[in-house]
Amino acid sequence: MSEKHRGELAEHLPRMYRVALRIVGDADRAQDVAQDACLKALQGMGGFGGRSSLTTWLHRITVNCALDHLRSRDRSMNGRVDMSVELAGVPTSLVSSPAVQAERREMFHRAVELMDKLPDDCRSAFTLTQLDGYSYDEAAVIEGQPRGTIASRVYRAKRILLEGLEGSTHGGRDNEREH
Numbered sequence: 001m002s003e004k005h006r007g008e009l010a011e012h013l014p015r016m017y018r019v020a021l022r023i024v025g026d027a028d029r030a031q032d033v034a035q036d037a038c039l040k041a042l043q044g045m046g047g048f049g050g051r052s053s054l055t056t057w058l059h060r061i062t063v064n065c066a067l068d069h070l071r072s073r074d075r076s077m078n079g080r081v082d083m084s085v086e087l088a089g090v091p092t093s094l095v096s097s098p099a100v101q102a103e104r105r106e107m108f109h110r111a112v113e114l115m116d117k118l119p120d121d122c123r124s125a126f127t128l129t130q131l132d133g134y135s136y137d138e139a140a141v142i143e144g145q146p147r148g149t150i151a152s153r154v155y156r157a158k159r160i161l162l163e164g165l166e167g168s169t170h171g172g173r174d175n176e177r178e179h
Contacts, residue, residue, distance in 0.1 A: 008054055009041060015055075015132075016062045022127045023066035025112055033069050037062040060142045063128070067120055114164040118157050125153035126161075 013034060020033035040061050048057055115123060128139040129150065136154070140147040 009038060009058070012055065012058050013038065016058060019059060019062045019127070019132060020066045022131055023063065023123060024069055025116060029069060033066045034062065036069070037065040040065065056138065056142055063124055063142065067124065070120060114161050117164065118160055122153045122157040122160070125150045126157035129154050
């Protein structure tokens with residue numbers, strides 16, 4: 001691997017970590033996933049033919065590593081999301097009062113809980129398009145799926161998340177339906 005490619009990989013590492021974090025939901029596990037993805041990228045760099053952008057290729061490797069990691073571990077998530085990544089990178093100093101901080105913290109934990117309940121394929125498509133900012137076409141390339149499949153998975157994820165939110169605002173967690 002050339003020094004240029006190593007430098008490019010280093011530039012992509014923060015994004016790879018964020019992708020992993022959004023999928024696995026735990027800072028330590030996300031570091032493991034990002035590290036695994038880097039190793040796979042380094043091992044497979046000779047096979048990178050430039051048919052897609054390096055960003056897309058690295059993202060796909062990271063998503064695959066994260067999904068493999070989820071499959072290999074208990075999905076019960078013994079450790080919750082590290083508060084250092086609270087509010088998805090929004091500094092808590094931007095929040096003025098303790099009450100607002102507490103409310104945002106509660107909303108963040110609720111969102112993480114709901115994301116945990118999404119099927120892996122829906123979570124991945126939702127994360128790519130709604131959190132990472134990829135278009136449906138770009139997500140289709142990354143996922144190796146037709147655009148319509150990505151769109152239907154995102155729609156399903158949104159529906160599940162909205163139902164979960166409605167359940168929590170209409171009587172709490174007891175009204176949630178398992179999907």
